[in-house]
Amino acid sequence: MSISRTINITCPSCGTQQDVRLYDAINVETEPELKNALMHNQLNRVHCADCNADFRVDLPMLYNDPKNNILIHWIPENEQSSREAILEEFDRSLEEMNEMVPEDIELPQVRLVLSRVELVELIYLIEAGLNQRVVEYVKYSIYSRNMEKVDPRKYRLLLNVQDSTKDELCFVMQDAGTNDLGSILRYGRAAYQSMSELYDENPDEFIDMFPGPYISARSLLLEDDLDV
Numbered sequence: 095m096s097i098s099r100t101i102n103i104t105c106p107s108c109g110t111q112q113d114v115r116l117y118d119a120i121n122v123e124t125e126p127e128l129k130n131a132l133m134h135n136q137l138n139r140v141h142c143a144d145c146n147a148d149f150r151v152d153l154p155m156l157y158n159d160p161k162n163n164i165l166i167h168w169i170p171e172n173e174q175s176s177r178e179a180i181l182e183e184f185d186r187s188l189e190e191m192n193e194m195v196p197e198d199i200e201l202p203q204v205r206l207v208l209s210r211v212e213l214v215e216l217i218y219l220i221e222a223g224l225n226q227r228v229v230e231y232v233k234y235s236i237y238s239r240n241m242e243k244v245d246p247r248k249y250r251l252l253l254n255v256q257d258s259t260k261d262e263l264c265f266v267m268q269d270a271g272t273n274d275l276g277s278i279l280r281y282g283r284a285a286y287q288s289m290s291e292l293y294d295e296n297p298d299e300f301i302d303m304f305p306g307p308y309i310s311a312r313s314l315l316l317e318d319d320l321d322v
């Protein structure tokens with residue numbers, strides 16, 4: 095089931111107020127059209143009736159994909175809520191939730207993302223059958239080997255599943271300040287494949303490195319307070 099509610103929103107360009115219907119949760123199995131809207135950056139988009147401005151309202155949202163047994167929480171990172179605060183708060187509520195659930199119930203995988211771009215990246219990744227922890231491990235090694243050019247404080251690395259080929263995974267650098275997309279980096283799929291096999295044999299090291307629910311090489315590097 096998808097959940098929406100009506101909220102009174104003020105247009106950022108002209109200040110006109112209007113009631114709009116926004117989604118808090120979407121179930122992509124029962125309402126695939128909402129997923130489509132999300133992928134096309136049309137979900138929770140508001141059109142101002144007065145000045146014609148078009149803007150997106152980012153609220154915490156739950157993406158539920160029962161077929162892939164995954165729940166993704168999108169909690170937007172912004173000036174009011176920092177990455178650190180979101181991660182701390184989310185860990186706390188996840189612990190509380192786990193305590194309430196009987197042990198014999200198998201829970202869906204829970205993931206956390208902090209931006210729409212991360213959410214879309216993760217959806218593509220899941221649907222392509224890629225292993226998120228292995229992909230983040232690949233990003234971690236790209237960052238570590240190119241610290242000057244690909245500084246995690248300045249850039250996000252995003253996997254572009256659509257432009258990846260059978261031989262190469264295609265990553266794009268995104269400026270973390272302006273959100274502009276920049277250089278493309280390619281990574282051999284064979285190397286990804288062998289790492290993925292390592293994961294299947296023994297996932298412990300990957301899970302230690304990226305326990306979740308927020309699985310992000312960049313976040314890990316920023317947390318480690320790297321010396322460049």
Ligand SMILES: [Zn+2]
Pocket residue numbers: 105106107108109110142143144145146147
């Ligand atoms: Zn307006």
